Amino acid sequence: MTQEINLKSEITATQTGQRLDQTLAELFPDYSRTRIKEWILAGSVFIDGEVSDKPRIKVLEGQVVTIGATLEEETKAEAEAIDLDIIYEDDHILVINKQAGLVVHPGAGNQSGTLMNALLHHCPGIELVPRAGIVHRLDKDTTGLMVVAKTVEAQTHLVSALQARDITREYEAIVTGTIIAGGTVDEPIDRHPTKRTHMAVVYNGKPAMTHYRVAEKFRAHTRLRLRLESGRTHQIRVHMAHIGHVLVGDPVYAGRPRPPKGAAPDFFETYMGxxxxxxxxxxxxxxxxxxxxxxxxxxxxxxxxxKLTKALRKDTEDNPTVY
Structure with missing residues (x-):
């Protein structure tokens, strides 16, 4: 599948002397600067009818710039009929409630059965959008809301909004230990120096900030509401582990589950399960x-x-002296 793109505009006085790629990004904000540069280098950009294939060339007021390009298929994964919990959809975006166990992108060991495969089946035109419109990701076993762009233009705007921190993402988590008050973790994150499948707080990593507040306290756990200022891989999981409050059930950062002492058998079963x-x-x-x-x-x-939250409440009620 392909889509023909035909754009036209005139250089303004304030843009005189600017680079061509910078100017086109201003004139056509629906498309990323990377894509515009690709079009320039491919000879798809014309100034006053002449091909202009140099991104750094300076533009002049009154010049007419046109772009005649073709959007090619970006995503090579196979379409698969996988059920999606769609919260909202229109011609531009799709919001889903991702289920646990659903991998977002195909990768080693997960070439099929992913969210990307499902999106390609649900919305075939999305194959023209990089990464099938996926703007941000959730880990395989993290559930909840994700926004997907159905067009290149929508993706460009959403990626820019995400980078500008204009998209609000709030999470709910249950962590080990009792947290007295909310706070912020502002620590850089990158690959673990020795465990390559893990992320970690490292001094020269990428900036990452997580805000959290206490939603409910139990005798040995806390339910939190968290808000991200950035979107690093495993960010919440790594930041909570860094301050000594790992997420319950986390198979990577929590280690062996440790239910509180004196827990009833039914709580033990729920917690360990x-x-x-x-x-x-x-x-x-x-x-x-x-x-x-x-x-x-x-x-x-x-x-x-x-179910886990109810079990933690009952465990707290059953052990008031400990709490």
């Missing part, structure tokens, strides 16, 4: 890339986390 990180993307807010309307969605807490 929780086999994923207790993390859910509960709220998403953004400006619609086409209408600019502020839109917000909430996803209900999944049943397994509801």
């Amino acid at each position: 929780f086999k994923r990180q207790a993390l859910h993307a509960v709220r998403l807010e953004l400006a619609h890339p086409f209408t600019c309307e502020i839109m917000s969605w909430q996803a209900p807490i999944p049943d397994d986390m509801v």
Whole structure:
């Protein structure tokens, strides 16, 4: 599948002397600077009817610039009929409530059965959009809200909004230990120096900031609401582990599950049976890339986390002197 792109505009006085690629990014903000540069180098950009294939060339007021390009298929994964919990959809974006166990991108060991495969089946035209429109990701066993762009233009706007921290992402988590008050973890994250499948707080890593507040306290655990200022791999899981409060059930950072002493058998069974990180993307807010309307969605807490929360409440009630 391909899509023909035909754009036209005139250079303004304020743009005189600017680089061509910079100017085109201003004139056609629906497309990323990277894509515009590719079009320039491919000879798809014309100034006053002449091909202009040098991104650094300076432009002049009154020049007419046109782009005649073709959007080629970007995503090579296979379409698969996989059920999606769609919260919202229009011609530009799609908001889903991702289930546990669903991998976002195909990769080693996961060439099929991913969210990308499902998106290609649900919305075939999305194959023209890089990464099938996926703007941000959730770990395999993290549940909750994700926004997907159905067009290149929508993706460009959403990626820019994400980088500008104009998209609000709130999570709910259950962590070990009792946290007295909320706070912020502002620590850089990158690959673990020796465990290559792990991420870690490292001094020369990428900046990462997580805000958290206490939603509910139990005798040996805490339910948190968290908000991201950045979106590093495993960010919440790494930051919570860094301050000594790992997510319940986290198979990578929590180690062996340790239920509190004196727990009743039914609590022990529920706690030990929780086999994923207790993390859910509960709220998403953004400006619609086409209408600019502020839109917000909430996803209900999944049943397994509801069951765990109820068990923690009962355990706290059954052990008031300890609490």
